[in-house]
Amino acid sequence: MKIKRKIIIDLDVVTVGKWDKGTYGNISRKFMIKVSKGTFYLITPTLLLELVRKWSHEKLKVQIEEFYSKNSNETIERLQIIKDLVSKGIDFEEIFGKFIDIGIKEEDITLIFASSLRDAVLITFNKIHLKNKEEEINGILSEYSLKTIKIISPEQI
Numbered sequence: 001m002k003i004k005r006k007i008i009i010d011l012d013v014v015t016v017g018k019w020d021k022g023t024y025g026n027i028s029r030k031f032m033i034k035v036s037k038g039t040f041y042l043i044t045p046t047l048l049l050e051l052v053r054k055w056s057h058e059k060l061k062v063q064i065e066e067f068y069s070k071n072s073n074e075t076i077e078r079l080q081i082i083k084d085l086v087s088k089g090i091d092f093e094e095i096f097g098k099f100i101d102i103g104i105k106e107e108d109i110t111l112i113f114a115s116s117l118r119d120a121v122l123i124t125f126n127k128i129h130l131k132n133k134e135e136e137i138n139g140i141l142s143e144y145s146l147k148t149i150k151i152i153s154p155e156q157i
Helices: 011-019 023-036 046-053 058-071 078-087 092-101 106-117 131-143
Strands: 005-009 040-045 072-076 121-123
Touching (some): 005 011, 005 106, 011 023, 011 058, 023 040, 023 058, 040 046, 040 106, 078 092, 078 106, 092 106, 092 131
Parallel strands (some): 005 040, 040 072
16 A cells, blocks of 8 residues: 655645636646545644634635545644644743744744644745745754654645
């Protein structure tokens, strides 16, 4: 049996795939079709779903939730992420603060931790807060003896 590559898909990829009619939308949709065919093992931090549920655009919100619920092989709660880090002897507040200090948003920190703890590739279009800071992110993860992560866009996988 072939082991599927573990991935975490940032909300921006699914949103663009459901909303954008241009080039990035096409890239996202092609990737999302691969996901829906079971090509990957999708891990979804529940924080993504919590963020979507706060949106006012009802149709888009439903489409995004449906994509994650139909295609996720595993969900991970923020509390579980914190417990996993603490069980490794990591000061959660300290490491969280280091990511904030380099300009990483709270929801992106959750994606980083989930990717590291589950050894999953993080798929995103977010270059400013994630891809362009991959080296700094991995430096912090290494400092705490956590697995480094790979951050790529949908067309790279």
